[in-house]
Amino acid sequence: GAGVSQSPSNKVTEKGKDVELRCDPISGHTALYWYRQSLGQGLEFLIYFQGNSAPDKSGLPSDRFSAERTGGSVSTLTIQRTQQEDSAVYLCASSFDRGRNNEQFFGPGTRLTVL
Amino acid sequence: SQQGEEDPQALSIQEGENATMNCSYKTSINNLQWYRQNSGRGLVHLILIRSNEREKHSGRLRVTLDTSKKSSSLLITASRAADTASYFCATDSGNTGKLIFGQGTTLQVKP
Numbered sequence: 001g002a003g004v005s006q007s008p009s010n011k012v013t014e015k016g017k018d019v020e021l022r023c024d025p026i027s028g029h030t031a032l033y034w035y036r037q038s039l040g041q042g043l044e045f046l047i048y049f050q051g052n053s054a055p056d057k058s059g060l061p062s063d064r065f066s067a068e069r070t071g072g073s074v075s076t077l078t079i080q081r082t083q084q085e086d087s088a089v090y091l092c093a094s095s096f097d098r099g100r101n102n103e104q105f106f107g108p109g110t111r112l113t114v115l
Numbered sequence: 116s117q118q119g120e121e122d123p124q125a126l127s128i129q130e131g132e133n134a135t136m137n138c139s140y141k142t143s144i145n146n147l148q149w150y151r152q153n154s155g156r157g158l159v160h161l162i163l164i165r166s167n168e169r170e171k172h173s174g175r176l177r178v179t180l181d182t183s184k185k186s187s188s189l190l191i192t193a194s195r196a197a198d199t200a201s202y203f204c205a206t207d208s209g210n211t212g213k214l215i216f217g218q219g220t221t222l223q224v225k226p
Contacts, residue, residue: 031211031212033212033213033214035214035216041218041219042203042216042217042218042219043158043203043205043214043216044216045213045214045215048211048212048213050211056211056213059213089156091157091158093158095212097212102212103148103160103163104148104160104212104214105160106150106157106158106159106160107157108156108157109156109157
């Protein structure tokens with residue numbers, strides 16, 4: 001079946017603009033994660049969704065960042081009033097269930113460049 | 116802050132040689148996972164080792180886990196040029212499956 005998809009693959013925006021990044025998880029996966037990877041760095045956890053439970057937002061770096069997951073499937077990560085330090089690759093992952101010992105399947109990422 | 120720390124940061128070897136990468140972490144874990152990343156984009160899951168396991172094999176990959184030392188190693192045997200990539204360890208410590216990633220090891224395999 002199809003893997004995790006993300007759109008757009010690349011996004012260039014001007015400082016101060018808002019951006020929306022989309023993630024389509026694998027069908028049937030109930031857990032969805034957003035990570036951020038700055039150039040040459042490891043991945044930084046941002047937010048986690050599991051079914052209808054309240055999301056774990058503990059990784060969001062500021063209140064300019066928010067995310068939604070509608071209908072338990074597609075998720076949108078929104079960054080308001082973008083700053084240059086927001087430039088990074090934003091990766092989405094999904095897994096069959098939350099919790100222990102579950103492999104995460106990653107999308108190809110969205111490369112965000114803030115000028 | 117990052118949980119895992121990989122060592123070395125960069126590794127360059129000849130095709131056919133073995134490559135060993137190490138990962139250290141700080142807190143207790145449910146499992147430790149290794150991922151591969153090509154060209155700074157999507158990650159591919161390689162192997163998962165649970166906290167009660169000490170060694171696991173998958174093809175040319177061998178992973179060890181020492182929970183007393185809070186460390187893991189990834190061994191790639193008989194490396195190929197196609198193994199050139201960045202390799203990340205990630206630890207799962209909580210109840211959500213949230214992963215904490217290390218900084219990664221960049222492996223270059225020269226043909």
